[in-house]
Amino acid sequence: MNQHLQNILNLIKQDHQFSDEQKNNLYDSIKKVEKEIEIISFKLDRTEKVKRTTAILLEETIEELEQKRKAVEETNTALEKSMEELKAAQNQLIHSEKMASLGELTAGIAHEIQNPLNFVNNFSEVSVDLIDELNEEADTGNTEEIKAIAVDLKQNLEKIVHHGKRASGIVKGMLEHSRAGSGEKTPTDLNALADEYLRLAYHGLRAKEKSFNADFKLEADPDLPKVNVVPQDIGRVLLNLINNAFFAVSEKAKKNPDGYKPQVIVSTSISPLEGGQRGVLIRVRDNGPGIPEEIKDKIFQPFFTTKPTGQGTGLGLSLSYDIITKGHGGTIKVESGTGEGTTITIQIPVKN
Numbered sequence: 001m002n003q004h005l006q007n008i009l010n011l012i013k014q015d016h017q018f019s020d021e022q023k024n025n026l027y028d029s030i031k032k033v034e035k036e037i038e039i040i041s042f043k044l045d046r047t048e049k050v051k052r053t054t055a056i057l058l059e060e061t062i063e064e065l066e067q068k069r070k071a072v073e074e075t076n077t078a079l080e081k082s083m084e085e086l087k088a089a090q091n092q093l094i095h096s097e098k099m100a101s102l103g104e105l106t107a108g109i110a111h112e113i114q115n116p117l118n119f120v121n122n123f124s125e126v127s128v129d130l131i132d133e134l135n136e137e138a139d140t141g142n143t144e145e146i147k148a149i150a151v152d153l154k155q156n157l158e159k160i161v162h163h164g165k166r167a168s169g170i171v172k173g174m175l176e177h178s179r180a181g182s183g184e185k186t187p188t189d190l191n192a193l194a195d196e197y198l199r200l201a202y203h204g205l206r207a208k209e210k211s212f213n214a215d216f217k218l219e220a221d222p223d224l225p226k227v228n229v230v231p232q233d234i235g236r237v238l239l240n241l242i243n244n245a246f247f248a249v250s251e252k253a254k255k256n257p258d259g260y261k262p263q264v265i266v267s268t269s270i271s272p273l274e275g276g277q278r279g280v281l282i283r284v285r286d287n288g289p290g291i292p293e294e295i296k297d298k299i300f301q302p303f304f305t306t307k308p309t310g311q312g313t314g315l316g317l318s319l320s321y322d323i324i325t326k327g328h329g330g331t332i333k334v335e336s337g338t339g340e341g342t343t344i345t346i347q348i349p350v351k352n
Contacts, residue, residue, distance in 0.1 A: 116163035187226035214262035248288030
């Protein structure tokens with residue numbers, strides 16, 4: 001028994017003022033108090049143990065959380081580094097795709113430049129001969145003949161200027177395609193852009209495959225307005241789509257199907273959009289082997305390509321999709337079937 005309770009009990013037993021019955025009652029009460037004290041003491045002891053255990057667990061939890069916090073920080077740092085590396089890799093891949101398309105242009109540009117240069121050279125040589133004739137007539141004082149030669153010289157010089165500007169325009173187009181550009185939208189003649197890239201793509205493929213031949217034409221809407229676009233980006237899209245079309249008909253031609261004539265047609269037109277807004281349509285059609293239904297939904301995915309290894313990055317159509325949809329608020333869709341050829345349609349809104 002608790003010593004203090006025992007002392008109280010001893011005092012009660014010695015006190016003659018209490019009857020035996022009262023003493024027994026007091027004894028029972030003290031016993032009950034002692035039992036309650038023992039219970040409370042046990043609970044307090046257990047609470048203290050729980051408290052110590054909780055403190056230990058809390059300390060361990062805090063330490064574990066600190067370790068996890070550090071792990072999360074390290075993971076975030078690693079993720080940020082990975083994101084930077086991925087962005088750098090993406091930029092490098094995009095640059096590689098642009099360089100690949102520029103390489104495809106080179107042969108076509110060389111062919112296109114050679115034509116006006118031939119005219120410049122020919123008219124220059126003729127003009128040199130005319131100068132000699134002019135001097136001879138001047139010596140004889142034949143004024144009428146001098147005037148006639150002067151007219152011919154002027155016409156030749158005008159042709160030289162015309163074809164020189166044409167060559168300059170081709171070089172300018174190449175430079176615009178090769179550099180990133182400002183990314184600013186400018187009013188652009190899409191008919192002229194489509195015509196340029198259609199010819200360059202064809203001659204580029206002809207330079208690589210001398211035996212390749214195909215019919216190609218531009219069905220241009222003469223009333224097509226100038227459209228506010230980034231010309232370098234739209235040029236890349238057109239080049240990619242037209243190159244793919246020529247590649248498709250070239251592959252089909254290699255199988256020598258009876259009566260097959262490869263054909264690529266680029267067309268432009270105006271089409272109404274929802275809400276009364278106008279849109280420009282550019283279609284690139286070919287009569288190649290077509291796209292199987294099971295892969296049609298994959299052609300705009302990055303790195304997806306049906307070309308043999310080394311002949312395509314798989315980024316051309318993916319980048320084209322982003323340029324049209326994200327860069328110009330337009331749409332690009334494909335219509336094709338096995339053996340039926342392919343038509344890819346670009347729609348770009350025209351701001352009124």
